[in-house]
Amino acid sequence: MSFDQPLAPLPQEGLGFASAWPVRAGDVDPYSRLRLDAVARYLQDIAWEDLQSSFFHRTDPSWIVRRTVIDVVRPILWPDRVRLLRWCSALSTRWTNMRVRITSDAGGLIETEGFWININESTNMPTRISDEGLAHLGRTTDEHRLRWRPWLTDATPPESDTDLPFPVRTTDIDQFNHVNNAVYWQAVEHFLVDFPKLVAGPHRAVIEYMAPVLSREHINVRSRYEPGDRTGNPVLRLWFVVGGTTTTAVRIGPLAG
Numbered sequence: 001m002s003f004d005q006p007l008a009p010l011p012q013e014g015l016g017f018a019s020a021w022p023v024r025a026g027d028v029d030p031y032s033r034l035r036l037d038a039v040a041r042y043l044q045d046i047a048w049e050d051l052q053s054s055f056f057h058r059t060d061p062s063w064i065v066r067r068t069v070i071d072v073v074r075p076i077l078w079p080d081r082v083r084l085l086r087w088c089s090a091l092s093t094r095w096t097n098m099r100v101r102i103t104s105d106a107g108g109l110i111e112t113e114g115f116w117i118n119i120n121e122s123t124n125m126p127t128r129i130s131d132e133g134l135a136h137l138g139r140t141t142d143e144h145r146l147r148w149r150p151w152l153t154d155a156t157p158p159e160s161d162t163d164l165p166f167p168v169r170t171t172d173i174d175q176f177n178h179v180n181n182a183v184y185w186q187a188v189e190h191f192l193v194d195f196p197k198l199v200a201g202p203h204r205a206v207i208e209y210m211a212p213v214l215s216r217e218h219i220n221v222r223s224r225y226e227p228g229d230r231t232g233n234p235v236l237r238l239w240f241v242v243g244g245t246t247t248t249a250v251r252i253g254p255l256a257g
Contacts, residue, residue, distance in 0.1 A: 003151050003152075003204070003206060003251060003253075004204075004256040006256075007069065007071065007089070007099060007111050007112075007113050008089035008090065008097070008099060008113075008141070008143075010085070010087060010099070010101070010140075011087075011140055011141065012140075015087055015139065015140050016085045016086055016087035016140065017046070017049070017050040017053065017054075017085070017086045017087070018083065018084065018085050018086075019045075019046050019049050019083075019084050019086075020081065020082060020083045020084065021081070021082065022079070022080070022081045022082075023038075023076060023077075023078045023079060023080045023081065023082060023104075024078075025078060026038075027041075027078065028077070028078040029189070032077045032078045033075050033076075033077060033199070034075065034076040034077070034078070034082075034108070034110075035185070035189050036070060036185045036188055036189055036192075036205055037182050037183070037185035037186045037188070037189055039070055039102070039110060039112065039185075040068060040070075040181060040182035040185045041182045042082070042084060042100075042102065043065075043068065043100055043112060043114060043182075044180075044181075044182060046084045046086050046100060047063070047086070047098070047114075047116075050086055051063075054136070055132060055133075055136075056133060056136075059130040059132055059133055060118050060129055060130050060133045061121070062118070062119040062120070062121050063116045063117065063118055063119060064116070064117050064119055064176065064178075064181075065114050065115065065116055065117075065181050065209065066095070066115040066116070066117055066148065066208065066209055067114065067115040067150075067151065067206065067207065067208045067209070068112065068113075068114045068115075068181065068206070068207050069112060069113045069114075069204065069205075069206050070110060070111075070112050070204070070205045070206075071110065071111040071112065071202070071203075071204050071255055072110050072199065072202060072203050072204075072205075072255070073109040073110065073111060073202050073255065074107060074108050074109045074110075074202075075108055075199075076102065076104045076106075076108030076110060077106065077108065080104045080105055080106045080108065081104060081105045082102050082103065082104050082108070083102070083103050083104070083105075084100055084101070084102050085100065085101045085103075086098060086099065086100045087099050087140040088137040088138070088139075088140050088141050089113065089140070089141050089143070090141050090143035090144075090146040091129070091134065091137050091138065091141060091143070091144055091146050092144065092145060092146040092147065093128050093129060093134070094117060094118055094126045094127060094128055094129060095115060095116060095117045095118065095126065095146060095148070096115075096116050096118075096129075096137055096146065097113055097114070097115055097116075097146060098113070098114045098116050099111070099112065099113050100112045100113075100114070115148065118133075124176065150208055151206055151208065151251075152206060152208045152237075152249040152250070152251050154237060154249070154251075156222060156239045156241065156246045156249075157222055157224060157239070159220075159222070159241075160222070162222075162223060163220045163221065163222050163241075164187075164190075164191075164220065164221045164223070165218070165219070165220055165221075166187045166219040166220070166221050166240070167218075167219075168183075168213065168215065168216070168217060168218070168219060170215070173214075173215045176212070177214055177215055178212040178213060178214060179212070179213040179214075179219075181207075181209060184207060184209075184240065184248055184250070185207070187219075187221050187238070187240070188205065188207070188238060188250055188252070191221075191223055191236060191238060192236070192252070194225075195225060195234070195236055197234065198234060198236055198252055198253070198254075199252075201254060201255075202254065202255035203252060203253065203254055203255050204252070204253060204254075204255045204256070205250070205251075205252045206250065206251050206252075207248060207249070207250045208248065208249050208250075209247070209248050210246060210247055210248065210249070211242075211245060211247040211248075212247070213240070213242055213247050213248075217242050217243070218242065218243075219240050219241070219242055219247075220240075220241045220242075221238055221239070221240055221241070222238065222239040222241055223236065223237065223238050223239075224236075224237045225237075233253050233254045234253065234254070235251060235252070235253040236250075236251070236252045236253070237249070237250065237251050237252075238250040238251075
């Protein structure tokens with residue numbers, strides 16, 4: 001798959017795990033748009049609800065996300081109420097692609113996909129999904145040979161005066177002692193303030209996590225904006241750099257099709 005690849009559809013109505021809640025005032029920007037970091041937290045929240053409502057909290061309790069794709073087809077604005085539907089769109093023995101469709105009462109639509117890795121709690125390394133878990137996840141997909149293929153392969157540009165420090169706060173750290181994946185989207189939102197046209201229409205935002213960032217480490221965010229890439233579309237690229245190592249990459253551009 002590539003940056004412009006469409007996300008897998010729901011194979012059959014009535015499948016998947018569903019939840020709903022109101023959009024809170026703390027989830028939106030000054031123009032009432034549901035922010036990307038709030039969407040990322042929503043994905044965590046429904047994943048946790050899904051885990052706790054099934055046997056997964058016993059058999060496969062620990063997961064980390066390697067990539068998140070957010071397609072804002074129609075923006076969600078406050079005040080509104082969102083409905084979320086989560087299902088597996090591809091899997092292998094240690095990881096899955098989990099789709100979440102977010103719709104709202106006012107007609108908003110956000111399609112997402114996350115590459116989730118099952119983790120051994122003792123070693124923090126990828127581990128095999130339980131047989132029960134594989135059977136459950138396989139109900140919504142025929143793709144059982146999912147492989148990791150990065151979408152964001154552009155080389156990190158050299159250090160420049162435009163690099164932006166992104167301080168890590170104590171409250172940004174999760175139970176694995178890593179910066180929580182939703183926190184990175186706060187930096188993305190900070191850059192988007194200067195490029196409002198990128199989120200004015202349908203757009204895709206992709207983030208890939210190459211290495212965890214630990215408590216007390218220092219992040220610098222490197223950015224490049226192209227008014228028109230090889231397809232003629234504007235693109236914003238970000239790289240999160242820690243001590244010379246790129247830990248995370250982001251790309252935002254118009255949604256294909």
